Each structure stands twice: as structure tokens, then as C-alpha cells.
Amino acid sequence: MSAENNTKRKVMHFIFLQIAILQEISRVATRYTKMMFFYQRNRMINLFKENEQPKKERPKVFAAVAHITSVEESNNPEKAAAKIERLRHTIDGLLTSLAHCDLSITIQTLPNRHVTAYLPEYQIKCIDIQESPECDPMFVGFRLQEEFVERVEEFDWFLFIEDDIVLYDAFILEKLEKFNLQSGYENAILYPHRFEMYQGTKRYIDLTIDDHLSWNQLSSVEIETVKFAECSNPHSGFYCLSRKQMKEWIKSGRLFKNQVVNVGPLESAATFCIMECFSIYKPHPSNLNYFEVRHYDSKYSKLYPEPESKYTLSAVNNSSNIPIVKDS
Template structure:
């Protein structure tokens, strides 16, 4: 299988520093991007081996689940940290642009569109997202085989900490119905149910479809790219950042996420503790 990942990467220190990409210290952003890149290659690339001790040989491992992957990092102007990445340059390609920073995800969409017909999966991630599940694409493929290409499964985004009130928190919980009502009707096929490894699993229409990423198979990418609104740069969902990442797929597909009871079925880590740290302060904690 061939997979293309596009990553929107931006860093420019600002006195305001509302987003992690605007803070003074570049190290957290460098660490996040480095981990994201290396993990994609380690989980999904073909360079995986098992050491046969008796033969003193490193033999291929996980080959049926490994893929040919390309990673394209989309930046704007000189506002990036690629020249500080301590990684071999062949692990990614650099796509430079003059896009507005909050609209870089649209630049990623243009890159994906230019590659139509060349890949089996077309993916977008913000530069602080990290996948840890080697069965990630197996799960996505299983879901679409069961439910059809017009249904899109989004991962649950989470943060972790050993020092906060909660060790792990999923950060994209439900929005008020009115926020996404102009773009989706969650009353249609509200819930899908399946079974995997003898465990029942529930998928629900997402009141918050945002995850800072998406993973589309070839049919889904072609379907989206054929829509009149593709690349229209509509920013009417929450804000420019959220719209660029999520509005187009919300208009095109019925988006599902697994229920809170099974949130970890498909998940992706958001680097840092910006949301998790709100628990106990701006966000109340309900005890078990």
C-alpha cells in the first residue's frame, strides 16, 4: 500500500503566544515534529526487522502491515523549524508556500489533490500529532469495508501527563449541536455498531468532527476533490485553523468517532498538555 502524509508545520514566536507554534521556545515544537515524523516511518515504513539470535541475522518483520510512505511538510515563508530538525532529509519532502499560517491545511489539500491516483491513502496531520498504533490503517480499512466510503472514521485526539489530575484526556469532546448543524446532519445514521476480536464497538456521529487530521482512502480523496467547494478556503467552522483542517471533510462525509467507552479504538496523541491542564480549573472533573 502507498500512503502520502501531508503535515502543516508553522513556527513563529509571538508576544501573544496563543498557539504552541507562537511560543518563544522552539524545542517543544521541534520535539513534537521529530516524534511525529520518526513514528510514521517506524510504524508504517518497510524498514522493520526482527533479530534472529541463532542465525545472527536481522530478518524482515511486519511486512504485510508495512507500506511505501511519503511525507510532505508544508510550510509558509521562512516560518518553520526544518533547518533545525536533527533528522535525515530523505525522511520527508519540503513544500514551501506563501499561505497564511492558519490556512496551511488548505495548502496540504492542494498537495494531496496533485497526487490523485498515485496513493492508496491520503493523509493530513497538524505538526504536533503522533500516531502510536501500528494497526491504525488496518482499523480504518476495516471500518470502510464494513460501512462504505461515504462514512469517515476520525481518531480521538488525546493528551497525557503523569503529573496532572488526569493521566490521559481526550480533548475533542462534543460541541453544541448548533456549531456543526449548518454542515452536517448527525441525525442521519446516528450510530453504527460492529464487532472486532469478539468485542462490540460503537461508532457515533461526531458532534465534534475535528481532530487536527484526517486519513482518506483513494476513493474518498477523489470524492472530496470532485466537490465544487474543494479548496474554497471557507473558514466558517469555529475558526480558520479548525475550518482548514475539518470543514471540507465534514461537508463531504458522515463523520464518526468511537464512543467514550471505547475512545482508544482509534486515537492520536496531541503533543503537550495544553488541554489536559485545564482539568480542575476551567474544566471541572467528574470523579469515577
């Protein structure tokens, strides 16, 4: 009986040895096959490469930057260092996000009230500086609108941006076009949310500074799972209108131009004067980051530092102020 058990044990060991050998051969063969497929990857791509597609017509975008500094800052780059950095980032944001477009950038300013001379050489070459000596410094945003009106037939899109706002979105035109076509409202336009980054925390400042912020549930819309709504503080320091929308605005008579209709002249020019013709939407709180711009500053975060606001986001848990000390 012992000899029989020993024979069975040897047979079983032999069988499992064969299985183990086959498994190892299979594992090595699989690895070898994967490596061979990997090495053939570029050949396969070239074999089935897509034919050259006709180049899509590049959208023509007219971006106008409202920019004013003090005379002292204009004449002293050291005192204007912060303003120079902000404007540089604003222009870089436009050049990056709209690199696939035919882009024209105008800096709307006043004589001896700007820091464009201190910008990098590549930026100076791609901007048009327009000084309007007859314009009140606080009303530059309104003067900028006249440029849009005068050049309405030359461009497809008209983008207004303040000199401390940075755009990080190469799909901005696609998002705007989709909203314009599918919102269901002829007079609806889409604004981005404006945020600041302060001590690693992202604050949607136009939503945190308003103690009585509210959203219009009745007129909210949803487009391909993304929600949009009107809110009581639509300001962003930024807007982008299509040629069709610009013509609608012109047709309305623009009765609010050069008028302080809410808050102040800067906010009126950037947002509230447009509301005579359009209803302004922003991404709903359920998808705040769908369309956003950065306010390249932290002043509102310091003035309104509510860490518990639902419009204040952080990628890390800041619930405890106790520092974590790692053992050395």
C-alpha cells in the same frame, strides 16, 4: 489387639510411603518432561515452520504535515525547543506506525516559518519541505489539500496531520479499511480521538472542552463489537482518506476549500470543510481508545481540567489528594 493395630498402622504407612514416592517420581518426571519439551521447542518450530509467504504489496501513503512557527522560532532553536520536540515526535510517530508502508512525508510550511533544519538528520533525509510563500500562514492546511488533489493517482492513502499530533497505531490502515467497507454509509469516514497526557491522566480533549457534546444515536454503527458514532465535535487535527474517498471529495467540487466554515481556519481545513462531502465518525464512548492520536501538549488539559469527566481516564485512583507515606 495392640499388635494387630500396630501391624495395620505399619501397612498404612507403607502404602502411603509408596504413594508419596510415586507422587514425587511423577512430579520430577513431569518437570523433566516439561524441560525436555522446552529444549525441543526450537526444533519443533523449525520442523513445522511455515513456508515463506509472498510479500504483500506495501500500501502507498502520502502524509502531509501542516507546520508553522514564528520567524523568531525559526531562527532560534532554543526558543523553538518545544516546537522542535513536537514536530520530531509527529514524524517519528508516522515512521513507526507506517513502517510497513511506502511512506512519503511532506512538510507544508512557509519560508522562514519552520524548524525543520533542527530536526535529527535521519528525519531531514526522509521529509520533503514545501514552502508556499503566497499562502496565508493560517491557511496552510488548505494548501496541503491541493497536494493531495494533484497526487491523487500516486498513492493509496492521504494522511493529514498537524505538527503536534502523534500517531501510535500500526493498524491504522486496517481499521480505516474495515470501517470504510462495513460502516454501511458510502460517505462515512473515521476520525481518531485526540488525547493529552497530563500529570498521569489521559484526557480526550475534544470531548472535554465541549460543554454540550452529544452523540448521534440514530446513525451509530457497530462493527465486530466496536461501536462508532457521529458527535458534535469531530475535530482531531488529523484525517486519513483512501484514494476512492479523495476522488469523491474532488468530485464534490470542494466548495468549502479556503473557507472558514466553523471555529477557525485551522479547524476548518482539518475537519469542517470535509463535512460538505463526508459524515465524520469517531469511536463511541464505550470504546474510546479503539482509534486515537496524541496531542503532544497539555494546554487543553490545563484550560479544561475536569477530573470527573467520563472522557478523562486514569489507570490509578486519584480520588484522594492525601499523599501515601511508606514506613522506612
